[in-house]
Amino acid sequence: KAGVTQTPRYLIKTRGQQVTLSCSPISGHRSVSWYQQTPGQGLQFLFEYFSETQRNKGNFPGRFSGRQFSNSRSEMNVSTLELGDSALYLCASSISGNGNEQFFGPGTRLTVL
Amino acid sequence: GQSLEQPSEVTAVEGAIVQINCTYQTSGFYGLSWYQQHDGGAPTFLSYNGLDGLEETGRFSSFLSRSDSYGYLLLQELQMKDSASYFCAVRDPGGAGSYQLTFGKGTKLSVIP
Numbered sequence: 001k002a003g004v005t006q007t008p009r010y011l012i013k014t015r016g017q018q019v020t021l022s023c024s025p026i027s028g029h030r031s032v033s034w035y036q037q038t039p040g041q042g043l044q045f046l047f048e049y050f051s052e053t054q055r056n057k058g059n060f061p062g063r064f065s066g067r068q069f070s071n072s073r074s075e076m077n078v079s080t081l082e083l084g085d086s087a088l089y090l091c092a093s094s095i096s097g098n099g100n101e102q103f104f105g106p107g108t109r110l111t112v113l
Numbered sequence: 114g115q116s117l118e119q120p121s122e123v124t125a126v127e128g129a130i131v132q133i134n135c136t137y138q139t140s141g142f143y144g145l146s147w148y149q150q151h152d153g154g155a156p157t158f159l160s161y162n163g164l165d166g167l168e169e170t171g172r173f174s175s176f177l178s179r180s181d182s183y184g185y186l187l188l189q190e191l192q193m194k195d196s197a198s199y200f201c202a203v204r205d206p207g208g209a210g211s212y213q214l215t216f217g218k219g220t221k222l223s224v225i226p
Binding site for chain 1 (some may be wrong): 144148154155156157161163165167171191202204205212213214216217218219225
């Protein structure tokens, strides 16, 4: 079975721009979660989608948004980029979102200049 | 909210045993997980403890004491490839039966010859 894939793997943007990141979960997994990883804050939960509905949201500003499609693929969008948004963005999938294990993708490394 | 504490760095010798501790403060407890992340890689699931006691998976074991809000990851017969960051994480209930993960800041393990 193919693992979680994320595109693009690397991205460079400038302040004020917006960006869209994509995540394809493992086949059959309906829950997709997004995390931001930075050296200072570690791994922080952004939001979780299941069956095209956002079920859970972390403590991030409204500039961070996401969606999920009927095939469980998910996108996250960050608008009006700030320097502090530079991070590794990881998505993780699981069958239902209430299990013990999440499967992470390789991440998208976003650099904001 | 949830908070987890773990040492930032640990160094151990190849072939030895190392223990990585994790203490947590949570408003509710739904299990402690451990993830491994190599530099530039995705976090991968190692183990989960929902109840007190020891869980063993090959060279890795994880322990939980809910009364002490404490857990640890034990790595035996250390190999150079075990050099990585190790994260403890607690499950946080979200909406509609979902769970998100709240991570500790991670422990960077360096295995030396």
